[in-house]
Amino acid sequence: MLSMKQELTAKERIRRMVEKYVAKGPYRLHPDHDRVESIIQGLAKNLEGYGRAYCPCVPVEKCLEAGRKYVCPCEPHHDDIARQGYCDCALFVSEEFLNNEKMYIEALAKV
Amino acid sequence: MAIKIGEKAPDFNLKGVDGKIYTPESFKDYKILVLIISCNHCPYVVAYEDRMIGIQRDYLDKGVRIVAINPNNEITHPEDSFDNMVIRAKKKGFNFPYLRDKPQDIPKILGARYTPEVYIFDQDRRLRYHGGIDDNYDNPEAVRHHYLRDALDNLIDNLISGRDVGRNETPVVGCTIKWK
């Protein structure tokens, strides 16, 4: 019999991981749904292909060489969010970035 | 602040992988100019490279010139250095100019944030489309909306009929630009 872990598709597993991580705080999800979906798709593809949720914004050869470093949530993401407000893929963002981004999206919608 | 639909294309003076310097004047013979903010290392760009080559091939005789511009920080991402751009362009056989924007001016003027991010300018070099290449980076066979091709088709029709370009903003997926 398949375990619960095996029954879930790679995409579902990634989605759960991402939701759980955001629920834990302090980071938030990027407000652009298409962006979030594409990153989840990229993470799921790497999970299926390589057995680990390697960052979709880093070449996979580099991920394989670096061990755990680029498995999501990757090692550099805390520093990246502290510096620029978003992780390298812009999946996880700071509260401040989220608020600015919402204002940006609203401003664009008015144009 | 980002460039808006209808606004003029930025001026630039950038070195290509062939060693030549390119300005907007270099592309004056083309009716449509497509600027794609791009790079070497981003797996989304890599997934799209063959499609970019295909689109340039299919639309060249319709007066479309694609120009890829790499603004990424080579200190944090050495794969995106000029020398590596030359290697990449050769390896893939790029049929469009691939330019280095080390000061990162062009994405700042455009308001670009990701790679690949597409901007189409008409013959007056006014922005007519901003967005993505299509709606499935991972699997070209599963693409449902060919955003860039559709926008080019609409714009080429528009040059003849005077109609609007159609959908002029679409979602952009890709890696974030690596700022200095």
Ligand code: SF4
């Ligand atoms: S950059 Fe973001 S999405 Fe990519 S692995 Fe790191 S935390 Fe995950």
